[in-house]
Amino acid sequence: MSAHEVPAEGATQPGDGSGPSGNGTEPILRVEGISKRFGAVVALRGVDLQLNAGEVLGLVGDNGAGKSTLVKIICGFHQPDSGRIFLEGRQVHFRSVEDARHHGIDTVYQDLALVPQLPIYYNLFLGRELTFGGPLRLLSQHRMRRLSERYLDDIQVSIPDINAEVETLSGGQRQAVAVARATRSQVKVLLLDEPLAAMGAKESSLIIDLIKGLAARGQAMIVIDHNYTHMFELCDRLNIIEQGVVSLDTKVADTSIEELTSYMVSQYRKQVTTGREELSEAGR
Ligand SMILES: Nc1ncnc2c1ncn2[C@@H]1O[C@H](COP(=O)(O)OP(=O)(O)OP(=O)(O)O)[C@@H](O)[C@H]1O
Numbered sequence: 001m002s003a004h005e006v007p008a009e010g011a012t013q014p015g016d017g018s019g020p021s022g023n024g025t026e027p028i029l030r031v032e033g034i035s036k037r038f039g040a041v042v043a044l045r046g047v048d049l050q051l052n053a054g055e056v057l058g059l060v061g062d063n064g065a066g067k068s069t070l071v072k073i074i075c076g077f078h079q080p081d082s083g084r085i086f087l088e089g090r091q092v093h094f095r096s097v098e099d100a101r102h103h104g105i106d107t108v109y110q111d112l113a114l115v116p117q118l119p120i121y122y123n124l125f126l127g128r129e130l131t132f133g134g135p136l137r138l139l140s141q142h143r144m145r146r147l148s149e150r151y152l153d154d155i156q157v158s159i160p161d162i163n164a165e166v167e168t169l170s171g172g173q174r175q176a177v178a179v180a181r182a183t184r185s186q187v188k189v190l191l192l193d194e195p196l197a198a199m200g201a202k203e204s205s206l207i208i209d210l211i212k213g214l215a216a217r218g219q220a221m222i223v224i225d226h227n228y229t230h231m232f233e234l235c236d237r238l239n240i241i242e243q244g245v246v247s248l249d250t251k252v253a254d255t256s257i258e259e260l261t262s263y264m265v266s267q268y269r270k271q272v273t274t275g276r277e278e279l280s281e282a283g284r
């Protein structure tokens with residue numbers, strides 16, 4: 001069974017009449033007209049986007065373009081001001097990150113979501129702690145330790161001591177634990193917001209291999225990274241986000257790093273020209 005076929009708890013939320021997936025053409029995730037403001041700042045202005053089953057979609061764009069905000073809306077951290085989200089063809093409303101996780105959407109944030117004061121092995125199971133003893137739900141520390149060791153070993157993340165607190169790790173090691181945690185369980189949609197940030201060359205290759213391994217198993221993912229080389233290596237399709245909207249949607253196979261770079265430069269020039277025109281209009 002591939003990752004996206006794993007049924008997630010509560011995924012059968014009543015639809016809006018658009019019907020369930022199953023015809024093979026319905027994207028696993030579709031967002032429609034998503035807008036979000038923070039006070040005077042308009043972060044997103046009507047984003048449409050879709051992620052197909054088994055696909056790796058890359059989001060690229062300048063700092064402040066709205067990429068993380070979009071991811072935070074998809075994973076239930078922020079509520080959109082307007083717009084709709086469909087998971088396997090059914091409209092969903094996530095009240096929290098926990099709610100989205102129950103629907104099969106998991107996230108590695110740009111600003112990490114590990115608990116620094118807890119041991120590494122515990123962080124790997126956060127929110128999905130293993131228990132025993134039936135209704136008493138006693139924590140199975142021993143099993144969590146043993147499985148963490150095996151898991152980190154399998155994916156070749158070298159952490160000196162899984163009993164140490166996360167706060168004793170370097171930024172790159174923390175990132176590796178966060179990615180390892182998200183990739184440990186099979187989910188419908190995995191969101192990775194700059195999973196390679198703060199990584200050295202060796203750790204970056206390790207995470208890239210991890211992501212590629214997941215992609216090969218059919219895991220649908222949205223990845224954010226500023227490095228085009230990484231994005232071309234990892235993604236099937238790219239969406240460029242500019243000032244809160246998707247301005248370009250292209251298959252990686254249909255473009256090149258050179259083409260994308262020159263597109264971004266031309267967009268930047270347009271913005272500068274528009275800015276100058278607005279300034280001179282204002283000065284009149
Ligand atoms: N919690 C918040 N409160 C106020 N403004 C916010 C908040 N989160 C994001 N913003 C603003 O929304 C806009 C989009 O931010 P966002 O973090 O989504 O950008 P990004 O594309 O992820 O950028 P980067 O590549 O630098 O991570 C920015 O102008 C940012 O300042």
Ligand SMILES: [Mg+2]
Nearest residue numbers: 067068069110
């Ligand atoms: Mg961001």
